[in-house]
Amino acid sequence: MTEIFADAYAHACDAVDPLRHFREEFHLPLHAGGTQAYFVGNSLGLQPKGARAHVEEVLDKWATEAVEGHFTGQAQWMTYHELVRDPLARVVGALPQEVVAMNSLTANLHLMLVGFYRPTRERPLLLMEAGAFPSDRYALESQVRFHGLDPAEALIEVEPDVDGGTFSMAAIERAIAEHGPRLAAIVWPGVQYRTGQAFDLGEITRLGHAAGAVVGFDLAHAVGNLPLQLHDSGADFAVWCHYKYLNSGPGAVAGCFVHERHARTARPRFAGWWGNDAAVRFRMGPEFEPTPGADGWQLSNPPILGLAPLRAALEQFDRATMAALRAKSERLTGYLEQLIDAGLGDILQVVTPREVRQRGCQLSIRVIGGRERGRDLFGFLASRGVLGDWREPDVIRISPVPLYNTHADVLRFAASVREWRDAR
Ligand SMILES: *Cc1c(COP(=O)(O)O)cnc(C)c1O
Numbered sequence: 001m002t003e004i005f006a007d008a009y010a011h012a013c014d015a016v017d018p019l020r021h022f023r024e025e026f027h028l029p030l031h032a033g034g035t036q037a038y039f040v041g042n043s044l045g046l047q048p049k050g051a052r053a054h055v056e057e058v059l060d061k062w063a064t065e066a067v068e069g070h071f072t073g074q075a076q077w078m079t080y081h082e083l084v085r086d087p088l089a090r091v092v093g094a095l096p097q098e099v100v101a102m103n104s105l106t107a108n109l110h111l112m113l114v115g116f117y118r119p120t121r122e123r124p125l126l127l128m129e130a131g132a133f134p135s136d137r138y139a140l141e142s143q144v145r146f147h148g149l150d151p152a153e154a155l156i157e158v159e160p161d162v163d164g165g166t167f168s169m170a171a172i173e174r175a176i177a178e179h180g181p182r183l184a185a186i187v188w189p190g191v192q193y194r195t196g197q198a199f200d201l202g203e204i205t206r207l208g209h210a211a212g213a214v215v216g217f218d219l220a221h222a223v224g225n226l227p228l229q230l231h232d233s234g235a236d237f238a239v240w241c242h243y244k245y246l247n248s249g250p251g252a253v254a255g256c257f258v259h260e261r262h263a264r265t266a267r268p269r270f271a272g273w274w275g276n277d278a279a280v281r282f283r284m285g286p287e288f289e290p291t292p293g294a295d296g297w298q299l300s301n302p303p304i305l306g307l308a309p310l311r312a313a314l315e316q317f318d319r320a321t322m323a324a325l326r327a328k329s330e331r332l333t334g335y336l337e338q339l340i341d342a343g344l345g346d347i348l349q350v351v352t353p354r355e356v357r358q359r360g361c362q363l364s365i366r367v368i369g370g371r372e373r374g375r376d377l378f379g380f381l382a383s384r385g386v387l388g389d390w391r392e393p394d395v396i397r398i399s400p401v402p403l404y405n406t407h408a409d410v411l412r413f414a415a416s417v418r419e420w421r422d423a424r
Pocket residue numbers: 104105106107133135136189193218220221241
């Protein structure tokens with residue numbers, strides 16, 4: 001047994017982790033009298049203990065003040081979404097007026113496409129990755145149909161060219177070059193949900209813009225996972241959710257970025273009263289004058305109860321900082337990779353790129369020997385309180401999250417895989 005498989009090694013790493021105290025700020029799911037090794041923060045982040053106070057504050061305000069709650073105190077509901085604006089801008093590397101928390105991810109993707117996918121006879125094409133998250137594909141395909149176009153012709157799905165289902169930058173560049181003169185827009189993931197591959201947003205934007213296309217990103221698996229520089233990337237728009245690495249609860253209010261250069265855009269949009277300039281909103285007149293910036297894309301007065309946990313989550317990101325989280329994340333995921341390479345290579349094969357720049361915290365791990373064997377291992381891990389998630393036909397995704405996972409968690413995964421192998 002190599003040293004890295006020793007409990008003492010994992011504990012020593014955790015003891016010098018400068019972010020170790022954040023774990024105590026989360027509710028950890030239980031298993032057999034202890035806690036789970038929870039690796040599914042890419043699906044639903046754990047609950048920050050601070051979330052409850054923010055939710056209760058809203059409930060109390062509603063109970064005691066009712067409609068007046070819109071206008072009283074620092075956390076008044078009229079401007080409640082502004083409370084998350086600055087910390088959210090810091091997490092994604094944007095100017096405050098470029099971001100807004102609103103709606104859900106897929107709804108925001110549709111709203112952005114209404115404004116930014118404007119096919120013409122010369123440029124009808126919408127380009128995305130093959131094997132995208134289903135909701136994104138449904139959204140893009142239905143947008144293409146909405147314009148009276150045939151997805152078989154107007155929706156371009158770039159096939160991965162690397163074994164394991166990842167993309168070389170050359171493949172993306174080739175696709176953009178091939179379709180360039182006919183491209184209206186590109187929608188690409190920040191981190192691909194199935195493989196965990198991270199992309200260079202600035203480079204994809206540069207290539208897309210050079211070809212004359214609009215470029216937008218789905219950052220569902222990137223936000224809170226990787227340090228982002230959305231403004232500097234030059235992307236036209238981006239959308240994401242807050243229930244994965246942003247720990248804001250099931251179905252949490254989502255996020256949206258519109259680059260500053262579009263702050264006063266004449267692009268068409270689907271409008272609602274909350275996007276109207278706040279100065280004139282309550283005149284309740286017939287004309288729509290959008291608030292400059294991302295706020296102008298809002299439709300409705302926001303679900304305050306849905307926004308409340310986001311305040312607690314963002315406050316943690318501000319204290320931890322994305323730079324420190326990323327440094328720990330590289331160590332933690334690097335440890336997982338080391339354990340697999342050193343002792344589990346006969347069972348597990350990492351699909352996620354080995355290059356650190358090309359991944360976040362998640363490793364997508366193929367179980368060698370096929371689906372049945374993979375399901376058996378996955379079930380065994382769950383029985384040991386080690387929770388990843390399963391992706392057909394033979395992949396287990398393991399996401400060590402630097403805010404609450406530990407080296408001991410990661411070792412518990414590896415030790416459980418060994419236990420399974422020895423018992424078979
Ligand atoms: C999680 C995820 C979604 C989920 O969409 P919702 O609208 O939040 O239900 C969509 N797209 C991607 C890429 C995701 O990772």
